[in-house]
Amino acid sequence: MNKIIMITGATTGFGKATAVKFADNGYNIIITGRRKNLLDELEEELNKIDKIKVLPLCFDVRKKEDVESVISNLSAEWKNIDILVNNAGLAVGMSHIQDGNTDDWDRMIDTNVKGLLYVTRAVTPLMVARNKGHIFNIGSIAGKDVYENGNTYCASKFAVGALSKAMRIDMLKNNIRVTLIAPGMAETEFSLVRFKGDEQRAKNVYKGFDALKGEDIADVIFYCASLPEHVCINELEITPTQQASVNHSFRKEK
Numbered sequence: 001m002n003k004i005i006m007i008t009g010a011t012t013g014f015g016k017a018t019a020v021k022f023a024d025n026g027y028n029i030i031i032t033g034r035r036k037n038l039l040d041e042l043e044e045e046l047n048k049i050d051k052i053k054v055l056p057l058c059f060d061v062r063k064k065e066d067v068e069s070v071i072s073n074l075s076a077e078w079k080n081i082d083i084l085v086n087n088a089g090l091a092v093g094m095s096h097i098q099d100g101n102t103d104d105w106d107r108m109i110d111t112n113v114k115g116l117l118y119v120t121r122a123v124t125p126l127m128v129a130r131n132k133g134h135i136f137n138i139g140s141i142a143g144k145d146v147y148e149n150g151n152t153y154c155a156s157k158f159a160v161g162a163l164s165k166a167m168r169i170d171m172l173k174n175n176i177r178v179t180l181i182a183p184g185m186a187e188t189e190f191s192l193v194r195f196k197g198d199e200q201r202a203k204n205v206y207k208g209f210d211a212l213k214g215e216d217i218a219d220v221i222f223y224c225a226s227l228p229e230h231v232c233i234n235e236l237e238i239t240p241t242q243q244a245s246v247n248h249s250f251r252k253e254k
Contacts, residue, residue, distance in 0.1 A: 002052060005225075006030035006081050008061055008119055009088030011038035013188030014138060017214030018085055019046060021222050028053040030078060032070075032088070034060045061088045061115030071122035083225055084123050085136045086116045089160075091153040105152045112156035116163065124167075127176055132229070134177040136221055137164045141184045141237055145246045157182075161235075168234060177232040179224050184239030185249065186212035208251030211240050 005022045009015040010031035023029050023046045031046070031054065033039045039056045046054045055078055059066040089112045093104035116137065127133030142150055143157030164180035171178070187206045217238065224233045243249040 002026055002028045003082040004028045004030065004078065004080055005083040005085065006032070006123065007085040007087055008032045008115075011035055011042055013087075013214045014183070014186070014217045015085070015087040015214075016042060017218035018087065018221055021215070021218035022083075022225075023049045023052050023054070025222065026052060027083075028055075028078075030055045030057060030081070032057045032059060032061075034058070061119055062110040064114075064118045067115075067118040067122050071119075071126075079126050080130065081123055081126055081133065083134045083136065084120070084127075085138070085221065086119060086160075087136075087138045088115055088119075089138060089156075091150075094149045096149060097151045100152065108152055108156050112153075113159045113163075116160060120163075120167065124171065124176070128171065128174045131175050133175075134179070134225055135167060136179050136181055136224070137167075138217075139164070139180050139182040141182050141239060141246045143182060144237065147246050150246075164235070168232075175229075177229075179221075179233050180235040181217060181220060181224075182235065182237040183212055183217055184237075184243045184246070185209060186214070186217065188214055208253065209240060209242055209249070210252075212238065 005027045007015050007019050007030070010019050011033035019029050019031050019042060029046055029052065031039060031042055036058045039058055043054050043056045046052070057070050059070050061067060090108065092107050093101050095101070120135065137160050139160040140157040142154045143161045146154045161180055164178055168178040185206070220236060220238060224236070227233065
């Protein structure tokens with residue numbers, strides 16, 4: 001019987017790459033996202049892979065009632081979730097704290113922190129009941145150090161780091177592994193979302209950089225998940241070779 005992985009924010013970036021990686025390795029996949037058109041496209045792509053099953057779930061992690069309803073109504077076939085990847089997250093806007101857009105703050109906190117909590121609260125009882133499971137929380141090196149104009153985004157990712165440690169402690173007796181993945185600069189939809197569709201500004205973020213790709217993070221998640229069950233990687237910080245920390249990087253001249 002195939003193991004089951006559930007991935008939030010699966011329609012692009014890290015989430016999509018992780019879905020493809022695990023499907024290629026024989027996992028049944030629960031993919032979630034807000035954009036049904038992209039969810040449908042990914043389902044079609046994954047269904048081309050032999051001997052796996054795909055379950056698409058279209059919902060917004062920020063909506064607690066929807067999260068609870070969707071997870072509680074999973075069929076018995078899909079309730080034995082072996083791996084949860086809390087990937088849904090975003091950065092919106094970039095300004096000094098005194099100029100911040102509070103709607104942007106709410107969106108980041110509601111997605112990156114509360115959404116992660118809602119999904120975890122709905123899924124973890126299923127893991128505890130089986131006394132097994134592995135949770136991956138996608139944090140950021142912005143959850144290790146703060147940069148100018150990053151205030152609320154950084155705070156939300158610091159929270160993901162704290163929650164990862166808390167989950168590990170709280171479910172220690174239940175044999176649940178928890179891994180925090182903290183990527184550095186990665187070329188996904190991240191900057192396009194942060195700059196609200198400004199493609200040129202988003203491209204400039206990665207100019208002169210050989211940034212991480214979704215597949216790089218998917219490979220790391222798969223490695224951690226493939227270790228023997230008595231081994232838990234608690235935390236991994238991953239950056240491009242050109243980036244040493246959130247405030248230290250080197251751009252090549254082109």
